[in-house]
Amino acid sequence: MASTSCITTCDERPLDETPTWAVAMVCFVLVIISLFIEQLIHHLGEWLWKKQKRPLYEALEKIKSELMLLGFISLFLTVVQDPVSKICIPRSVGRSWHPCDINKHIDDQYLDPCRIKGKLQFASKYAIHQLHIFIFVLAVAHVLYCITTLGIGKLRMRTWRAWEDESKTIEYQFYNDPERFRFTRETSFGRKHLHFWSNSPILLWIVCFFRQFYASVEKVDYLTLRHGFAMAHLAPQQEKNFDFQLYINRALEEDFTDVVGISPVLWMFAVLYFLTTTNGWYSYYWLPFIPLIIILLVGTKLQVIITKMGLRIQERGEIVKGTPLVEPGDDLFWFNRPALLLFFIHFVLFQNAYQLAFFAWSWVSS
Known part of the structure; x- marks a missing residue:
């Protein structure tokens, strides 16, 4: 029966x-x-x-944690989709903030208990199911996007191997004789960064904005930063055998550990993205420009930091002995927080992954 x-x-x-x-x-x-x-x-x-590969191992552990979180979200959405679909709300509330411009009477075609009461569903089972799929696609897209970014970064760093090998040659040691005196502006680093525009904040930002597109990292920058790092952390006789590229590679992997996960702050941003995808807000026009603006500001800021390190060399004297010695400092970064740049990069990666996931989800669901 x-x-x-x-x-x-x-x-x-x-x-x-x-x-x-x-x-x-x-x-x-x-x-x-x-x-x-x-x-x-x-x-x-x-x-x-x-x-x-400890940093990459920790990144893998973070990915496992994200998978566990996705499993919990999946289970939770499956359990609550039935009681949530039975929640009824007034029609005036249910017909507000739609992502698309739809007919106000379109909800009348869906048969559910709320329609009998003259109300609308808070969220249907099918809507919760679609949200379930999108959250999964978003997490997968974010992880794959971060892995792709890491791979591109490593490929870019391979071009620096020739510079690292050059730093160990006799010719390099001769040209960068520690007993050799030169004018600061006549060094390779000075010729690139010390100009009339270097002391003007406005011109400095304008030049650095365009420089990030064609000369973000050149050999003179790499070798100068390598020398400054070695002088700050190693004994002078250890610099010749120091592998700066290996250190940068490890630093990149450690940063990857931070950006591969989806922090609670980013989950809150995902909620805000859902909220702003509302008819009349035209978020599909201005939302994609946010990561573009942020990444351009970050790239410009990094170029400004390198130039300001060159200005500090000049402030110490017009003549340098050996290779110019750069001195990085937290005060060169926004609010004295270098980690803030990493957060902005993390945010851009997440928002780009969100846009890609939304496109893939919309294309498959259509």
Whole structure:
């Protein structure tokens, strides 16, 4: 009797009326896929640990935490979609803040208990299901976007290997003789950064804005920063054997550990993105420009920092001995916080991933 009642009232066939072989097949496939992914992550972690890639290992652990969070979100949405779909709200509230310009009477075509009461659903089961899929796509897109960015960064750094090898040659040691005196402006670093516009804040930012597109990191910058780092952290006789590129590579991997995760702040930004995707706000016009503006400001700021380090060399004297010695400092960064630039980069990566995920989700769902 219960089965007959279910057949007449349910839109889809329940579990007790589904063939057991179909249920077993679905469970088998899900278990196999889950075990494969779990073993893949486990062996990847062991390989990173053996290769002494501690930052990447920590990044993998963070990805595992994100997967656990996604699993909890998935379970929670599955559990609450039925009671949430039964919440009824007034029509005036339910017809506000739509992402698209829709007919005000379009909600009347959907049959649900709220319509009988003259109200609308707070959120339908299908809407929650779509949100469930989008959150999963967003997390996957963010991780893949960060991994792609890391790969591009490593490829870019390969071009620096020739500069690092050059720093160990006899010719380099001769040209950068520590006993050699030169005018600051006549050094390669000075010729690039010390000009009439260097002391003007407005001209400095304008030049640095355009410089980031064609000369973001040149050999003279790399070698000068390498020398400054070695003098600050190593003994003079250790500089020749120091591998600055290896250090930068490790620093890049440590930064990747920070940006690969989705922090609570970024989840809040995701909520704000959903809120602003409202008809009449035209967020699809101005929202994509936010990461573009931020990344251009960050790139310009980094160029300004390098130039200001050159100005500090000049302030110490018009003549330098050996290679110009740059002295980085937290005061060169916004609010004396270098980590703020990393947060902006993290934010840009997340928002770009959000845009890509939204495009992919909209394209597949359409």
